[in-house]
Amino acid sequence: MILLDQTRLPDEEIWLRLDKLNDVVEAIYALRVRGAPAIGIAAAYGVLVGMKGKVNLPLEDFKSHLQAVKERLFNARPTAVNLGWALGKMAEIVAQFSAGDSAVLYDRLEMEAFTIHSEDIELCDRIAAHGAALFPQNARIITHCNTGFLATGGVGTALGVIAAAHKLNGVEMVYADETRPLLQGARLTAWECQQLDLPCRVMTDSSAAYRMASETIHGVIVGADRIAANGDTANKIGTYGLAVAARAHKVPFYVAAPYSTIDSALAGGENIPIEQRPETEVTTLRGISLAPEGTAAWAPAFDVTPAQLITAIITEADVFRYPYDFS
Numbered sequence: 023m024i025l026l027d028q029t030r031l032p033d034e035e036i037w038l039r040l041d042k043l044n045d046v047v048e049a050i051y052a053l054r055v056r057g058a059p060a061i062g063i064a065a066a067y068g069v070l071v072g073m074k075g076k077v078n079l080p081l082e083d084f085k086s087h088l089q090a091v092k093e094r095l096f097n098a099r100p101t102a103v104n105l106g107w108a109l110g111k112m113a114e115i116v117a118q119f120s121a122g123d124s125a126v127l128y129d130r131l132e133m134e135a136f137t138i139h140s141e142d143i144e145l146c147d148r149i150a151a152h153g154a155a156l157f158p159q160n161a162r163i164i165t166h167c168n169t170g171f172l173a174t175g176g177v178g179t180a181l182g183v184i185a186a187a188h189k190l191n192g193v194e195m196v197y198a199d200e201t202r203p204l205l206q207g208a209r210l211t212a213w214e215c216q217q218l219d220l221p222c223r224v225m226t227d228s229s230a231a232y233r234m235a236s237e238t239i240h241g242v243i244v245g246a247d248r249i250a251a252n253g254d255t256a257n258k259i260g261t262y263g264l265a266v267a268a269r270a271h272k273v274p275f276y277v278a279a280p281y282s283t284i285d286s287a288l289a290g291g292e293n294i295p296i297e298q299r300p301e302t303e304v305t306t307l308r309g310i311s312l313a314p315e316g317t318a319a320w321a322p323a324f325d326v327t328p329a330q331l332i333t334a335i336i337t338e339a340d341v342f343r344y345p346y347d348f349s
Contacts, residue, residue, distance in 0.1 A: 028054055050098040069112050281339045297324060
């Protein structure tokens with residue numbers, strides 16, 4: 023498996039070749055690959071990496087080892103539903119397998135991983151098409167975290183919508199929140215905007231409300247790592263506050279995500295597991311201390327935006343509006 027190490031951007035473009043399960047798990051946990059759709063794709067390929075040396079095992083032993091591989095991958099980042107969804111799709115292949123040996127089952131798993139990847143490319147295009155029409159000509163748009171081609175298998179979710187809107191009606195400016203504490207907006211979204219020739223200005227997360235107050239903003243659009251059945255949405259920490267500010271300034275607030283991000287088993291956002299990151303991600307930056315030694319920190323990776331603050335949820339299937347019914 024080969025992926026671009028997102029922790030090294032924008033300073034270096036380093037491609038990693040991952041041929042051990044430990045390396046794949048570490049890459050997911052350490053955010054070398056990130057973004058819910060990309061995590062799902064990486065997990066599917068991670069199954070292949072973990073099982074490549076096991077094709078000569080008896081079938082039942084192969085399946086037993088596969089279960090352990092799935093558990094290790096799932097626990098790497100529990101909030102992103104696409105990870106569990108992709109692993110579930112791989113598990114379906116195992117459950118439906120009735121004839122052949124371990125090598126044949128591995129080939130079926132390989133085909134499913136390729137399918138998950140190719141389908142994500144297609145659905146990103148449909149999300150972009152559905153969302154582009156929501157923005158007027160020469161729109162000014164705020165986004166948070168990173169939701170472009172780095173975070174998916176295709177053109178992206180929220181940033182894919184922005185790029186499609188730019189082609190359709192022109193985008194005057196993309197305001198990218200820096201997205202503390204790991205600066206995915208400043209490091210990654212700004213880099214993607216340069217690749218896409220999108221006009222972009224980076225701003226601190228705390229500047230977004232004042233930007234809305236001082237200039238007409240035509241919409242805020244973000245991605246999602248998990249969406250509950252009622253529309254409550256988990257996304258990168260800072261999203262909730264951005265949604266509150268958007269409501270206060272009467273700015274439409276959109277979420278763009280694959281339909282698979284909707285977790286119908288969860289009634290509401292209070293049941294979404296929120297990943298806690300190491301405190302040092304808040305108190306240091308690339309090895310430089312930002313706080314006195316020994317300072318404690320709170321470091322949730324995500325927050326949950328209540329459904330009533332979300333104007334619409336854009337998927338490849340449709341554009342859903344509050345109150346949400348995804349059936």
